[in-house]
Amino acid sequence: MIGLSYMGNIIEELKKLEIESISRDIHIVGSEKGKWIHEKILELKPKKILELGTATGYSGIILGSEGAELVTIEKDNQRADEAKENFKQFGINANIIIEDGVEIVNGITSNEKEAFDLIFIDFYKKGYFKVLEDCLKLVKIGGYIIADNITFEGCQDYRNAILNDNRLKTEIINIKDGLSISKRLA
Template sequence: MKFEDLRLLEQESVARGIPIVGAKKGKWLYDKIEELQPQKILELGSANGYSGCILGSTRAELLTIELDSVIAQEAKKNYSFFQVKAKIIIGDAVAEVEKMAKDVKSHKQFDIIFIDFAKKKYLTVLEDCISLLKTGGYIIADNIMFLDVQEYRKRVQDHPQLRTEIIPILDGIACSQKIKSH
């Protein structure tokens, strides 16, 4: 899949007021996925699947968590249309990530974790996400300049296990690489 293939989905999403990463940040994300060639990705907050289609564009295995069952069904249709290998969990991302982090078999299994859900909960999931991420993997968080994620932004920039770059596209992206296990 090429990034341009998502143009119609992006236009429809914007017209319907569905919150998506949009074309500018979407292109950055697409290029990053192409560069990294991840095998397993966890997405927190799928909406209608726009970002999931980008994340799964390299045929990576995508696990996505979405609270809204109606919009999750729309994401499922979009994943099918764009041939994205995705499993959708309908539920609260905080609870699901916490459950996964308690299961030692889940530790260090993801190459990328993409965070784009309830902004006030970004910090709540951070430590669990780090435990689920492989060393060398990335946590990518959207809307990083929002006031609601200010504490998260500070934490990832100062975290001893992470090296973080803030990407200044629109309302920002934090791209945090896990550089050590503990």
């Protein structure tokens, strides 16, 4: 099943994991934002995706549902184990790195320059700004950085930076607490 496009309605198929995650107070993107992300995946057709903040794999399953290779970083062992099972169940081609996301993106910069078509940032909010420069190196020119919960106080410095950076063209998506999508121009 690995590498194949997902044939069903992925958001519907994820309903059980969505309900379960919410009931355990795990902050996943949820179905409304998930639907928007899935539409972006269908539109942009990224081949290689980096995610910061795996949790139990809900958003990772959406990101990888059309056959992209997913590299996803999670600092919590137990959540990473659960995500591994969930990725397996959905046939997602995912590599989970169990480490601190800030350190990892800083460390892979030289080897993996411009390796990703899309980066999805959804981990601790103060970390968003910390990883921005490294993500700009890791994403291809013409590629995209999407960030969740963009209206949160904690990522205000990130929001200001992406809206005022000439290397990026950024749009804010007003679904729930918001998403940003930034295209790397240069």
